[in-house]
Amino acid sequence: MKHLFRGCWPWQQWLLLVLPILLAMAVEGVPYAYSADGIVQGATPIAQRPQNASTPTLPAPGEPEAQLAVASEPSSIPSGATSPAPGQQSGAFQASLAQPYNLIVNGSFEDGFVEGVAIGWQPFATAGVRAGWHDDTWRPVLYDGNHAQLLALKDAQERDRYVGIFQTVPVVPNVDYLLTLHGLVRSDEGSVTASDYGYRLQYGIDYAGGNDWRSPQIEWVELPWDEQPRTAPPPGGYRIETYTTTIRAQSLMLTLFVRGWKKWVNTAEGNYNVDGISLVMAQAAVPTASITAPESAPSAPPSSMPQTGASVTESGRLVPASIALVILLVVGVLWRSRQRHG
Incomplete structure (x- = not known):
C-alpha cells in the first residue's frame, strides 16, 4: 500500500x-x-375513478327522461346493505312533478263567510221549510281547520225539502277529476232507524256548467253517510265521513252542487256539515322523476404511490x-x- x-x-x-x-x-x-x-x-390511499365508470349525461331535447345514476365515492357500507336515510330513506327517491290543484274556491271553508254562506259558493233552498246556512266552528264537527259549512232544515211542511250550495269551475273536457268531500249528517232523531232515513246528503254535477239546481241535466248521488245525534256526540266523538269519486269533464265548465235532504214532514231538525271539498285533476297518469342510487361501485384496490x-x-x-x-x-x-x- x-x-x-x-x-x-x-x-x-x-x-x-x-x-x-x-x-x-x-x-x-x-x-x-x-x-x-x-x-x-x-397513509390513506387516494380514491381513484373506476376505469369502467361512465360520466352521467343529460338526455337530449325531446328524449324521455331516464333514471340518472348518481355516482358516489366508495363507502364503508357492507355489500348488499341498504343505506339509511331521513325517515326511512329507500334506494329510490320519488319526486312528484305536479302537485294537485284544487279547482274549488274556498273548499276548506277557511276563507270567510257572507251571511252564513262560504265565500265562493252560492246558496239554494226549497220553500215550505226553515232552511239555513251557517259558519260552523264547533270543533267536534270539523274535518280540519276552524270552519265548516253548516246546512240546516227544520219544520218541514212538505216532503222532500232541500237546502244547499253550489259552485262553477273551469275544467278540461274529457279529463278525469277526483272529487272529495268530508262531513257528517246530524239529526234530532240521531239515527237512520229512528228517522227512517229521513236525512240524507247528496252531491250533483252539471257537466254543462249550469247553475239551476232543479235542472234535469244534474246527476244526483246520495252519500252513504248515516245520521248521528245532532247535539250530543256519541262516545268517542263524531264520525267524520269521507267520500271520493272520479268524474270526467264534458265541457269547459262544471258545476258542483251539494244539498241536504229532509224527506218527511215534521218539526225535527237536520244538520248537514260539509268540509274539505276538493276537485283536482286525477293523478294516476302524473309522471314522476326517479333518482335511483346505483349499486355499490367496486372499490379501488388499496394502493400507495408507485414504488420506484x-x-x-x-x-x-x-x-x-x-x-x-x-x-x-x-x-x-x-x-x-x-x-x-x-
Missing part, C-alpha cells in the same frame, strides 16, 4: 479520480435510499460500502501527506 501511494500519482490526482466516482455513486444511490412504501406507510427503485433493505447494502470508500480515501490522503512532509 505504501509503495502504491508513493510511486504513483500525487494525492491531488487521487482525489480528482475518487471524488467523481463517489459523486456518481451518491447520485445513483438516491432512488434506492427511500421507497414509496416507507414514505406513505399508514429498490427497497430500504436493498439500499442499506450501499451505505456501508460508501462509508468504507470514504474512510479509505481519507486514510490515503492523510498517509500521502505525512510521507511528503515527514
Whole structure:
C-alpha cells in the first residue's frame, strides 16, 4: 500500500479520480435510499375513478327522461346493505312533478263567510221549510281547520225539502277529476232507524256548467253517510265521513252542487256539515322523476404511490460500502501527506 501511494500519482490526482466516482455513486444511490412504501406507510390511499365508470349525461331535447345514476365515492357500507336515510330513506327517491290543484274556491271553508254562506259558493233552498246556512266552528264537527259549512232544515211542511250550495269551475273536457268531500249528517232523531232515513246528503254535477239546481241535466248521488245525534256526540266523538269519486269533464265548465235532504214532514231538525271539498285533476297518469342510487361501485384496490427503485433493505447494502470508500480515501490522503512532509 505504501509503495502504491508513493510511486504513483500525487494525492491531488487521487482525489480528482475518487471524488467523481463517489459523486456518481451518491447520485445513483438516491432512488434506492427511500421507497414509496416507507414514505406513505399508514397513509390513506387516494380514491381513484373506476376505469369502467361512465360520466352521467343529460338526455337530449325531446328524449324521455331516464333514471340518472348518481355516482358516489366508495363507502364503508357492507355489500348488499341498504343505506339509511331521513325517515326511512329507500334506494329510490320519488319526486312528484305536479302537485294537485284544487279547482274549488274556498273548499276548506277557511276563507270567510257572507251571511252564513262560504265565500265562493252560492246558496239554494226549497220553500215550505226553515232552511239555513251557517259558519260552523264547533270543533267536534270539523274535518280540519276552524270552519265548516253548516246546512240546516227544520219544520218541514212538505216532503222532500232541500237546502244547499253550489259552485262553477273551469275544467278540461274529457279529463278525469277526483272529487272529495268530508262531513257528517246530524239529526234530532240521531239515527237512520229512528228517522227512517229521513236525512240524507247528496252531491250533483252539471257537466254543462249550469247553475239551476232543479235542472234535469244534474246527476244526483246520495252519500252513504248515516245520521248521528245532532247535539250530543256519541262516545268517542263524531264520525267524520269521507267520500271520493272520479268524474270526467264534458265541457269547459262544471258545476258542483251539494244539498241536504229532509224527506218527511215534521218539526225535527237536520244538520248537514260539509268540509274539505276538493276537485283536482286525477293523478294516476302524473309522471314522476326517479333518482335511483346505483349499486355499490367496486372499490379501488388499496394502493400507495408507485414504488420506484429498490427497497430500504436493498439500499442499506450501499451505505456501508460508501462509508468504507470514504474512510479509505481519507486514510490515503492523510498517509500521502505525512510521507511528503515527514
